[in-house]
Amino acid sequence: MHDTVPDTAEPRLIDHLIELRARLLRGVAGLLLVFLALMPFAAKLYALLAQPLLDKLPVTGQLVANDPAGGFFVPVKLAFFCALVISAPWLLYQAWAFVAPGLYQREKRLAIPLLVSAVTLFYAGCAFAFFLVLPAVFGFLARFTPDVVAMMPDIGKYLDFVLVIFLAFGASFELPVALVVLVLLGWVTPRQLRESRGYAVVGIFIVAAIITPPDVVSQLMLAIPMCILYEAGILAASWVTPRPDAG
Incomplete structure (x- = not known):
C-alpha cells in the first residue's frame, strides 16, 4: 500500500x-527573437x-570607447537589456501559465491585475528616468x-550608469504593488501603512540617497514620486482589503 503514493506522485x-x-x-525563445530583431x-x-x-x-562633445571592442559589445549589451524589458510581459505570461493551474479563483483574479500593474509601473519608471x-x-x-574639463564619458560606463538609473526607478515604481502584496499576505493593514507614513x-x-547618484536632483526626483506612489499603494491596498479598515 505504501508503494502506491510514490507511483502516483512521480x-x-x-x-x-x-x-x-x-x-x-518558450520564454527564452521569445527573448532571443526580440534580441535578434533589435x-x-x-x-x-x-x-x-x-x-x-x-x-x-x-557641440563637440562625444562619448569615447576606452575598450577597443567596446564600440561593438556595449550596443549589443544595450540591445539585450531592451529585449529583456520588451519581453517581460511574455516571460511573465509563461511564469503565470505554469503556476495558474494551482491557484484559487480569487488568487487568479488578484494576480492578473498585480502582474499587469507591475509591468506597467516598471515601464513608467524607466520612461520617467529617461525623459525627466x-x-x-x-x-x-x-x-x-569646470570649463577646463572636457566631458567625454566612456560608452561602457555611461551605459552602466544609465541602466542602474533605469533599474532603480523601475523597481522603485513597484512600491504600490509591493504594498498591496504585503496587505494581501496579512503582514500589514492599510491603517498601519497610514500610521507609518512619517517613517516611510x-x-x-x-x-533614494543610496541608490541614486550623489546629487540632490536625482534624489528628489526619486523620493517625491515614491512618496506619491506610497499613497497610491495605500489606496490600492484599501480597495483590495476584504474588510473596510476602520479609522
Whole structure:
C-alpha cells in the first residue's frame, strides 16, 4: 500500500518538470527573437540612449570607447537589456501559465491585475528616468563641471550608469504593488501603512540617497514620486482589503 503514493506522485512531478521546461524554452525563445530583431538597431538604440547626455555637452562633445571592442559589445549589451524589458510581459505570461493551474479563483483574479500593474509601473519608471531624470541629472552635472574639463564619458560606463538609473526607478515604481502584496499576505493593514507614513517618508529619502547618484536632483526626483506612489499603494491596498479598515 505504501508503494502506491510514490507511483502516483512521480508521474505528476515529471509532468510538472516537463511543463516547466517547456515554459522556460518558450520564454527564452521569445527573448532571443526580440534580441535578434533589435540587433540591427543596436547602434541607433545607443545613440538614442546617449541623447540626454549629448544634449548637455558642448557641440563637440562625444562619448569615447576606452575598450577597443567596446564600440561593438556595449550596443549589443544595450540591445539585450531592451529585449529583456520588451519581453517581460511574455516571460511573465509563461511564469503565470505554469503556476495558474494551482491557484484559487480569487488568487487568479488578484494576480492578473498585480502582474499587469507591475509591468506597467516598471515601464513608467524607466520612461520617467529617461525623459525627466537623465536630462535633469546631466544638466546639473554639466552646470557644475569646470570649463577646463572636457566631458567625454566612456560608452561602457555611461551605459552602466544609465541602466542602474533605469533599474532603480523601475523597481522603485513597484512600491504600490509591493504594498498591496504585503496587505494581501496579512503582514500589514492599510491603517498601519497610514500610521507609518512619517517613517516611510524618511525611509524613502534614505533609499533614494543610496541608490541614486550623489546629487540632490536625482534624489528628489526619486523620493517625491515614491512618496506619491506610497499613497497610491495605500489606496490600492484599501480597495483590495476584504474588510473596510476602520479609522
